[in-house]
Amino acid sequence: MTAIPSDSTSVVPSETDAETRKGAIARLVRDPQAVITGSILILMIIAGLLANVIAQHDPNEANLYVVNAPPGTEGYPLGADQAGRDILARLLHSINTAVVSALIGASVALVIGTAFGLVGGYFARLRSMTEWTFTLIMTFPGILLLILLMPLTGGDYRATMLIFGVLLSPGIYRIVRNMTVGVSRELYVDAAKVSGVTSSRILRRHVLSVVRGPIVIATAFLCGTAISTQAGLAFLGVGSLSIPSFGAMISEGFRNIGLAPTQYLWPALTLGVMNACIVLFGNALRDTLQGAQPKPQKISVAHLAEGFEAESGPNAAPALLSIRDLGIAYPSPSGELNEVVRGVSLDLKPGETVGLVGESGSGKTQTAFGVLGVLPNEAIVTRGSVRVDGTEILGAPESTLRKLRGDVIAYVPQEPMSNLDPVYTVGSQLVEGIRVATGVSKREAKVRALELLERVGIPDPQRTFKSYPHEISGGMAQRVLIAGAVATEPKILIADEPTTALDVTVQADILDLLRDLQQEMGMGIILVTHNFGVVADICSRICVMKEGEVVESGEAVDVFADPQHEYTSMLLNAILDEDTVRTDPPVAVGQTSGGASR
Amino acid sequence: MTTPLLEGRDLKVSYPVRGFRRKPIEIVHGVDFSVAPGETLGIVGESGSGKTTIGRAILGLALVTGGSVTFDGRDISHLGGAARRALAKDIQVVFQDPYSSLNPSLTIGATLAEPLIVQGWSKEAATKRVLELLDRVGLPKNAAARLPREFSGGQRQRVAIARALAPEPRLIVCDEPVSALDLSTQAKVMELLLDIQRDMGVAYLFVSHDLAVVRHISHRVGVVYDGEIVEQGPVREVTEQPEHPYTQRLLLAAPIADPLLQEKRRAERARLRQVQHNQDVQAGAA
Known part of the structure; x- marks a missing residue:
């Protein structure tokens, strides 16, 4: 046996966990939004810390000579308030109050929420208890409670x-609990349990590392909430009057707004800028740590490469489907085109089944999608031609393709369950498809759907018609999809690994069904698969694909008996021999013995 | 045969159902099996048959509600906490999905060292052992510093095998270890598993839906259908002269990679289906 295959994935430069984290910080530093808001916040905090140095007066020092002094007064750069106190000093000390509020509120919420989230998420038995507790906390009217508890807090x-932190903790609890439940279903957590790792170590090593990112982000927002709430309470006059805070300053400035409007302006402006910076910084943090939200993959008419022209070869071939020199590429992150299908040619005649065989990444599914005209939006067709029944489909408008897909080409997917909509009944989905393709009335479509369900071997068509997808088995779901695919008696059926997700006994039945339907309707089938047994069972011809190219094609019987390309032979040799059973007896430690033999 | 290393007696396994005082659903309805030291017992069955659940019960990941599992003469069906963790050095696992079975944020080295460190190995000794393990499964030494995402499915499965080997266990539960792999990779990983067994004398409980794979690696085979082992015996007997109708169906349903032989098998299968159908009809009429 050879050592590791030297495929491209293994030569990526080594990168450790620490470096990845450093990477996140480096990315944050490059994000202008994070840099600007972060610097403003840091400057504010520094100014707050240096409050006694910058301002010349104590924040509570009242001087009746400067009552309502305007900005610019000697020693009072921002003026003084109605009690003759230095506004600058009060403002700077208010920053400190806000920062302390944020630290206390957020860290209490963080500690309580994370601890209980981990416990509730990981130990299913304790979950209902933690759930009840935190739901209860969420029902408390926050501000009201804080005001009522005044005698307690003094x-x-x-x-x-501190109390507000407890009230904020359900938010963190929910994030942590949800993520923990998800992670503890991962196989690597099971593997760690089997390895004898204790629960607390699993939580620390495996769970916390996943939860870390989202709670860092949530904490940033909690800081903002804590600051606003503290300001709000102070505005209402709740709390000690000797503590300078934005809320108290705004409240006093507000009452004095007619006399000295700027008194109101300074604290409001500082508080506003501070909160805006926290929210914007939190957003930047989220984008960096979680990456920009993935865009939903759009499926569209294939984009053609610049200067693309369908190759207009001789149109004489009577093939039902004729693919010539098809190339499909995806742009790499650096912008270059990376071809995943490289010059594939293939013909399909009525009534025959062509197997498109290859390992993962060989481009077999991309070729099939190219024929169906349902390539993802980023895909670019670089060359070649695909003719269906003589019509060139590369570059054809969506309306033409839709007509073809309904009438001429049908598709059977790999995952039957994910291709049925869970919220509609099987019957309504079939009826919808039939009506769109043929334009018959609802009643006719229903009759036709029931016929089809019976035809594809569903024992009780009436019941299946009324069932929801989760009520039927995977094999039945695949029969339903086949029924939908053949509803319009298409000329071409493209089946993408139609039996891979199914059990072998069900697979055999589905292959039988496809064979019967083919004989009945004379369809040409393109079967995409990695399983040579399936190919041997149903395909008359076969195309072996490797890295986007067809390396060998021919009659199935010939290719199996005498493969020409070494890759084909390699694949065929890798199939476990039917006649080989293990014959060497179990060995005790240290002994060695012969291998499997015939 | 020597005394069994692992033995299941009338083993019943259930999964809890959400909701207050709801009864758990029984998935495995009383199965008997045994694995001798250095032996492979293949467990073959289709989805939902309970084959994976048997493996999880042995690992302590599923609830045993009846019967027993004994390892080395000791009942391990209801072990908890420290006693279960102590068993980690004897019983290990390789899962099907090489993507979710490795923590994406831990380096390969950290993943492999973890089982050793929790058993009290020193950091230096663990690091040395990790390098030996990587070498044993055919991965380069510098793999230790890399993250799982840099490896292909087959390479990840090698890492998972190395993790299972770390404490030199006597039994490894292999839950469909090659099902998610490409054909050529599959053959190599199987060869590695066979090699390791011959070298170290470790026993396998090998769960798979693929008869060809089971045939290749097992000394004995148990066929699971609907939570019961319907047929059990030496690999040649079970796969060449199956007695139970389900085993017969299963064998004939697997397509051979040869168009001519497959055509014969298809005809055979159609014939068997007719025979079994007639038997069912007669049984119903009787």
């Missing part, structure tokens, strides 16, 4: 924020 905003 008006100290730090004690108030």
Whole structure:
């Protein structure tokens, strides 16, 4: 046996976990939004810390000579308020109050939420208890509770924020609990359990590393909430009057707005900028840590490469489907085109089944999607021609393709379950498809659907017609999809690994069904598969694909008996021999013995 | 045969159902099996048959509600906490999906060292052992510093095998270890598993839906259908002269990679279906 195959994935430069994290910070530093908002916040915090140095007065020092002094007064750069206190000093000290509020509120929420989230998420038995507790906390009316608890906190905003942290904790709890439930279903957690790893170590090593990102982001937003709530309470006059805070300053400025409007402006502006920066920084953080949200994959008419022209070869071939030199490429992150299908040619005649065989990444499914005209939006057709019944489909408008897909080409997918919509009954989905393709009335379509269900071997068509997809088995779902595919008696059926997700006994039945339907309707079938047994069972011709190219094609019997290309031989040799059973007896440690033999 | 290493007696396994005081659903309805030291017992069955659940019960990941599992003469069906963790050095696992069975944020080295470190190995000794393990499964030494996403499915499965080998266990539960792999990779990984067994004398409980794979690696085979082992015996007997109708159906349903032989098998299968259908009809009429 050879050592590792030296495929491209293994030569990526090594990168450790620490480097990935460093990568996240490096990306954050390159994001202008994060840099600008982050710097403003840091400057504010520094200014707050240096409050006693920058301002010349104590925030509570009242001087009756400067009552309502305008900005620019000697020693009072922002003026003084109605009690003759230095506005700049009060503003800077308010920053400190806000920062302390944020730290207390967010860290209490973080500690409680994370701890209980991990426990509730990981130990299913304790989950209902934690769930009840946190739901209860969420029902408390926050601000009201904080005001009612004034006698308890004695008006100290730090004690108030401690309680507010508890009220904020359900948000963190829910994030952590959901993610923990997800992670503890992962096989690597099972593997760790089997390895004798203790629960607390699993939580620390495996769960916390996944949960970390989202809670960092949530914490940023919690800081903002804590600051606004503290300001709000102070505005209402809840809490000690000797503590300078944005809320108290805004409240006083507001009452004095007619006399000295700027008194109101400074604290409001600072608080606004501070909160905006926190929210924007949180957003930047989310984009960096979680990556930009993936865009939904759009499926569209194939994009053609610039200067593309369908190759107009001799049109004489009577083939039902004729693919010539098809090339499909995807842009790589660096912008270059990366061809995944490289010059595939293939013909399909009525009544024959062509097997498109290859391993994962060989481009077999992309070729099939190219024929169906349902390539993802980024895909670019670089060359070649695909003629269906003589009509060139590369570059054809969507309306033409839709007509072809309804009438001439049909498709059977790999995952039957994910191709049925769980919210509609099987029957309504079939009826819909038939009506779109043929334009018959609802009643006729229903009759036709029931006929088809019976035809594809469903024992009780009436019941299946009324069932929802989750009520039928995978094999039945695949029969339903086949029924839908052949509803319009298409000339070409493209089946993409139609039996891969099914059990072998069901697979045999589905292959029998496809064979029967083919004889009845004379369809040409393109069967995409990796299973040579399936190919041997149903295909008359076969195309072996490797890295986007057809390396060998021919009559199935010939290719199996005498493969010409070494890749084909390699694949055929890799199939486990039917006649080989294991014959060497179990060995005790240290002994060695012969291998499997015939 | 020597005394069994692992033995299941009338083993029943259930899964809990959500909701207050709801009864668990029984998936495995009393199965008997045994695995001798250094032996492979193949467990073959279709989806929903309960074959994976048998493996999970042995690993302590599913709830045993009846019967027993004994390992080395000791009942392990209801072990918890420290006693279960102590068993980790004897019983290990390789899962089907090489993508979700490795933590994406831990390096291969950290993943492999974890089972050793929790057993009290020193960091240096564990690092040394990790390199030996990587070598044993045919991966380069520098793999230790890399993350799972840099490896292909087959390479990841090698890592999973290395993790299972780390504490030199006596039994590895292999849950469809090659099903998610490409054909050529599959053959190589199977060869590695056989090699390791011959070298180390480790026993396998090999769960798979693929008869060809099971035939290749097992000394004995058990066929699971609807939560019961319907047929069990030496690999040649079960796969060449199956007695149970389900085993017969299963054998004939697997297509051979040869168009001519497959045509014969198809005819055979159609004939068998007719025979079994007639038997069912008669049984119903009787």
